[in-house]
Amino acid sequence: MVLRKVYTLVFVRKENQILLGYKKRGFGMNKWNGFGGKVEPNESILDAAIRELNEECGLTVETTDLKNLAHLEFTFTGEPVMMDCRVFSTNIFNGTPIETEEMLPRWFQIDQLPFDNMWPDDRIWFPYMFKNKLFYGKFNFNGVDTILNYKIRELESMEEYYNEKGD
Ligand SMILES: Nc1ncnc2c1[nH]c(=O)n2[C@H]1C[C@H](O)[C@@H](COP(=O)(O)OP(=O)(O)OP(=O)(O)O)O1
Numbered sequence: 001m002v003l004r005k006v007y008t009l010v011f012v013r014k015e016n017q018i019l020l021g022y023k024k025r026g027f028g029m030n031k032w033n034g035f036g037g038k039v040e041p042n043e044s045i046l047d048a049a050i051r052e053l054n055e056e057c058g059l060t061v062e063t064t065d066l067k068n069l070a071h072l073e074f075t076f077t078g079e080p081v082m083m084d085c086r087v088f089s090t091n092i093f094n095g096t097p098i099e100t101e102e103m104l105p106r107w108f109q110i111d112q113l114p115f116d117n118m119w120p121d122d123r124i125w126f127p128y129m130f131k132n133k134l135f136y137g138k139f140n141f142n143g144v145d146t147i148l149n150y151k152i153r154e155l156e157s158m159e160e161y162y163n164e165k166g167d
Pocket residue numbers: 007008009010026027028033034035036037038039074083085119120121122
């Protein structure tokens with residue numbers, strides 16, 4: 001039996017730049033990533049996305065300005081947990097990114113991303129995000145640095161996908 005845990009992951013965009021945060025502690029430490037984390041009990045996924053973004057880099061966004069662009073699933077050999085990760089992006093936000101105890105934010109040009117210090121799956125699916133595709137991806141890891149296998153497919157609509165999935 002696999003335990004599913006729901007996570008959010010938010011990417012803030014401006015012109016041809018994307019905001020990433022350097023994770024200073026915990027899972028994914030020393031990697032650049034978007035902002036996000038676990039959805040708390042009794043919290044909606046969108047509320048969790050907004051809360052995590054604010055907690056991790058001080059920005060505020062409105063629910064209606066978040067676009068859900070992907071659903072990613074991560075599994076790890078020998079671990080009975082599946083990370084169910086909802087990916088969002090926005091280019092409408094308030095505030096200036098600030099360093100927090102969890103993340104050090106920095107704007108990157110989208111053609112100069114620090115992939116060597118990011119999750120290895122990011123190299124595979126970031127191009128879909130930059131082409132404004134909607135997509136589903138499933139990545140099976142051995143440890144946190146090796147992808148054993150994966151699949152990825154474009155979607156017509158996230159709403160249709162979740163309806164079919166029964167979420
Ligand atoms: N493989 C991969 N690629 C891209 N993004 C991610 C992964 N694995 C991941 O976990 N992530 C993302 C999903 C989440 O946005 C974060 C991990 O969240 P985490 O920091 O563990 O959750 P919090 O709720 O913030 O945890 P606490 O440290 O506060 O307990 O990375």
